[in-house]
Amino acid sequence: MTQNKTYDVVIVGSGISGAVIAKTLTQAGKRVLLLEAGLTAGMNLDRNGNYLNYVDYLNTFYQAEIKVPNSPYPNIKDAPSINVIDMQPITATNSPSTTGYLVQAGPLPFASDCLRGPGGTTLHWLGSTPRMLPNDFKMKSLYGVGVDWPISYEDLMPYYEMAEFEIGVSGNVDQIKWPEASTEKQQVALKNKYYGKNYVFPMQEIPTSYLDSIFTGLVKEINNNDPVKFNGKKATIGFSTTPQGRNSVPNPQYPYRDILWNPKKKKLEFQTKKRWNIQLNGVVDIPEDEKYEYLPVGSTWDPNTGLRCEGNASCVPICPVQAKYNALKTLFKADRTKTTIKTQSVASKVLYDEKTKEITGIEYKTYNTANSLTYETHVAKGKIYVLAASAIENAKILLASGIANSSDQVGRNLMDHLCLLTWGLLPEKGYPYRGPGSTTNMSSFRDGPFRKEHAAWICPIDNWGWAWPVFSPGSDLAVALSKNIFGQELRALLADSIPRQLLLHYECEQAPEPGNRVTIDPNYRDAIGNYRPVIHYDASDYMKKAFKAAKDLNNQIFKDAGIQDYTVYSPTIAQDYVGYEGQGYNFWGAGHIVGTHRMGSSKKDSVVNADCRTWDHDNLYLVGCGNMPTLGTSNPTLTTTALTFKAAEAILKQLEK
Amino acid sequence: MKSIDNGIAIFRDISVHLTGFTSMELTGTGMLETYYHVMVNKNNLGVVEDFLAAAAKILAENSKDPAKLRSAILNNLMPDGLYSGLAQNIITMWYLGSWVNEIISPQSYVQGMIWSVANAHPPGAKQPGFASWNVAPPQL
Numbered sequence A: 001m002t003q004n005k006t007y008d009v010v011i012v013g014s015g016i017s018g019a020v021i022a023k024t025l026t027q028a029g030k031r032v033l034l035l036e037a038g039l040t041a042g043m044n045l046d047r048n049g050n051y052l053n054y055v056d057y058l059n060t061f062y063q064a065e066i067k068v069p070n071s072p073y074p075n076i077k078d079a080p081s082i083n084v085i086d087m088q089p090i091t092a093t094n095s096p097s098t099t100g101y102l103v104q105a106g107p108l109p110f111a112s113d114c115l116r117g118p119g120g121t122t123l124h125w126l127g128s129t130p131r132m133l134p135n136d137f138k139m140k141s142l143y144g145v146g147v148d149w150p151i152s153y154e155d156l157m158p159y160y161e162m163a164e165f166e167i168g169v170s171g172n173v174d175q176i177k178w179p180e181a182s183t184e185k186q187q188v189a190l191k192n193k194y195y196g197k198n199y200v201f202p203m204q205e206i207p208t209s210y211l212d213s214i215f216t217g218l219v220k221e222i223n224n225n226d227p228v229k230f231n232g233k234k235a236t237i238g239f240s241t242t243p244q245g246r247n248s249v250p251n252p253q254y255p256y257r258d259i260l261w262n263p264k265k266k267k268l269e270f271q272t273k274k275r276w277n278i279q280l281n282g283v284v285d286i287p288e289d290e291k292y293e294y295l296p297v298g299s300t301w302d303p304n305t306g307l308r309c310e311g312n313a314s315c316v317p318i319c320p321v322q323a324k325y326n327a328l329k330t331l332f333k334a335d336r337t338k339t340t341i342k343t344q345s346v347a348s349k350v351l352y353d354e355k356t357k358e359i360t361g362i363e364y365k366t367y368n369t370a371n372s373l374t375y376e377t378h379v380a381k382g383k384i385y386v387l388a389a390s391a392i393e394n395a396k397i398l399l400a401s402g403i404a405n406s407s408d409q410v411g412r413n414l415m416d417h418l419c420l421l422t423w424g425l426l427p428e429k430g431y432p433y434r435g436p437g438s439t440t441n442m443s444s445f446r447d448g449p450f451r452k453e454h455a456a457w458i459c460p461i462d463n464w465g466w467a468w469p470v471f472s473p474g475s476d477l478a479v480a481l482s483k484n485i486f487g488q489e490l491r492a493l494l495a496d497s498i499p500r501q502l503l504l505h506y507e508c509e510q511a512p513e514p515g516n517r518v519t520i521d522p523n524y525r526d527a528i529g530n531y532r533p534v535i536h537y538d539a540s541d542y543m544k545k546a547f548k549a550a551k552d553l554n555n556q557i558f559k560d561a562g563i564q565d566y567t568v569y570s571p572t573i574a575q576d577y578v579g580y581e582g583q584g585y586n587f588w589g590a591g592h593i594v595g596t597h598r599m600g601s602s603k604k605d606s607v608v609n610a611d612c613r614t615w616d617h618d619n620l621y622l623v624g625c626g627n628m629p630t631l632g633t634s635n636p637t638l639t640t641t642a643l644t645f646k647a648a649e650a651i652l653k654q655l656e657k
Numbered sequence B: 001m002k003s004i005d006n007g008i009a010i011f012r013d014i015s016v017h018l019t020g021f022t023s024m025e026l027t028g029t030g031m032l033e034t035y036y037h038v039m040v041n042k043n044n045l046g047v048v049e050d051f052l053a054a055a056a057k058i059l060a061e062n063s064k065d066p067a068k069l070r071s072a073i074l075n076n077l078m079p080d081g082l083y084s085g086l087a088q089n090i091i092t093m094w095y096l097g098s099w100v101n102e103i104i105s106p107q108s109y110v111q112g113m114i115w116s117v118a119n120a121h122p123p124g125a126k127q128p129g130f131a132s133w134n135v136a137p138p139q140l
């Protein structure tokens, strides 16, 4: 069945990437069709239904035995989600591992997941939003690793500001420390250069945790007394506070009220006198005498809920009050009269004209109930097409369609942050399990000449105890019970030890490797006949060397700070276990699925250009983390969203040519 | 068979000594009745009755001597092999809101006692408010 209506743009996916495109284009007057694989219930635009659906997520989370990122959300057979719970070690008798949606060919299992459902993965992201460093865009020319980006940090600066506006970032620019600055003066100069002299975030910094103050206090003493050695040289450890996509207190100095398309100048522009009004579904002038405040966006069911973070300490997997940003907030700002949303609609293939290479439609399958075996096939038509289905799914759809791949780069260079976790007991109570997942990070090792030898990392201080590696505090209780400890003694033991838990995770930047890739295989399909992604994945010596360097550093910190080390690595503690120079290491996935359709300056070695448009098809754009040529040490979504605003601008320009 | 009131009272009183919480703290969760029924329904009735009878006896015989009470519980109720591991499962139920590995209900998760022991709150519920995490928690 072919849709008889033609839209300006057809978008696949309602995560932050698809939502930013839908909002920006419809507010500029374009007609958009959005195809979303997940359940209709999750896209409820009516307040009551929206709330009830969310409470359902919340109760499912409460009752989930293992509270992994996807635990609150429905897993649908007709549009399955990648889920870390399905991960298994890949062995001679279990190769490939086929338990979940992914077919894991190995040699190591890919360790991150994402969510197929309205709003996408931002429903369970943590919400950390640091920018990439300027040097991250030049990895090849500076350090001989991977590739350079086709654009510089400076090119992306205005779009970073748009992304920070849209997500509603809370942070303090003065508290972001530059690894290359050794004096306060250099620090200020770099801030002025890379954020602009007067730049502030939309909202003030989220308060840091008490735990942060205890840990950074201990490290300060190390810095003063006997600094650690990093790769043989003395090093001072510095911390930054983390900019975050969760509501705090609006910043009175923040000047912008909206981002709108200027059809005369053919540009997206920040506004100070106009803004989009959701109730009126149009642009309104702001009265001269209106007191300015950045307007935090509350929950999608009630504008009075979620205006500030309330410290639920469950941002991953679900913020009960939606103080944390999620993509539905952006999507609900789209012009409703210009937006058509089709849910339970799974894109399977992009159709094209063999001669002109022009994209002619998107084939999608609709299902009636979550696990029905029957489906209908349709084709959606537009002038321009945008895939926003997340990195692995975008690549899979392209491969299934046999398009956009003249460079042979589609599916390749799959990356993630490989997280080396370390955990111990602090000498005094830091009181974890409170506040957002992380509020401060160790930022000194995000850049430096060592990147020629091994990966750089950012190291967040985790506010949620040992929950991630060993499922504390449940496991602490189990250990005590196995020793027959009970009563007052049990209570006192847990009261003393759980509040002293410290967890750090060294998020190591994975370099692009052509062999780390998504492929398809006709033998592996899902319930409605769509390809399942087949993943080939490994950790190179560049990564393993970083694990060693990070662990060496961590050992010094723990020892000097009097932190009792409880870290153990073994094949049973996590599925990804590697050996390097006689030592074993586990790594965990960060959820940062990146790099499967990279951008570049030449069609020979990249899939899209600097506007996220495929080199091979003039009317096909790809948005999402798949575009990133290298990963840097930042969580990727802010950078991806900056690129998405750039893509939205390019699409509007193309439509209005 | 003991009356249900009697059963719940023994369950509550032995729970105090198994968990280290006061009777007030336990009943304050609002979960007492539910947990009693979960225990009964998840087990062979004979095992539950024997356990409660043993618990009542231990409580009565050692009411004046905490050290003796402690060792009676340690030797006669706690060992894994006794009463299908009931004592340990009861402790887990109060601390985590789960029976063995299964969370009983959304409410039982929220009422898990382990969070207050840790001076925290169940993630996703009982949120202490903006900036509360910036300072040490109030001490109970």
Ligand SMILES: Cc1cc2nc3c(=O)[nH]c(=O)nc-3n(C[C@H](O)[C@H](O)[C@H](O)COP(=O)(O)OP(=O)(O)OC[C@H]3O[C@@H](n4cnc5c(N)ncnc54)[C@H](O)[C@@H]3O)c2cc1C
Binding pocket: A012, A013, A014, A015, A016, A017, A018, A035, A036, A037, A038, A069, A112, A113, A114, A115, A116, A117, A118, A119, A120, A121, A122, A124, A125, A126, A127, A128, A129, A316, A345, A346, A347, A348, A388, A389, A390, A391, A393, A590, A591, A592, A593, A623, A624, A625, A635, A636, A637, A638
């Ligand atoms: C646990 C966890 C924590 C994270 N924390 C952070 C963080 O702190 N900071 C950060 O920057 N990033 C973080 N991330 C990563 C972040 O969530 C993602 O980068 C981001 O959400 C990607 O957005 P997207 O719109 O590109 O893709 P997604 O959000 O994955 O959206 C894809 C959308 O497409 C839909 N879709 C998929 N396939 C199809 C199909 N075939 N047809 C139709 N629709 C389809 C999906 O249902 C979904 O709506 C985290 C990830 C995880 C897993």
Ligand code: SF4
Binding pocket: A246, A308, A309, A310, A311, A312, A313, A314, A315, A316, A318, A319, A320, A321, A322, A323, A324, A435, A436, A437
């Ligand atoms: S800490 Fe709690 S309230 Fe704040 S964003 Fe996270 S889940 Fe939401």
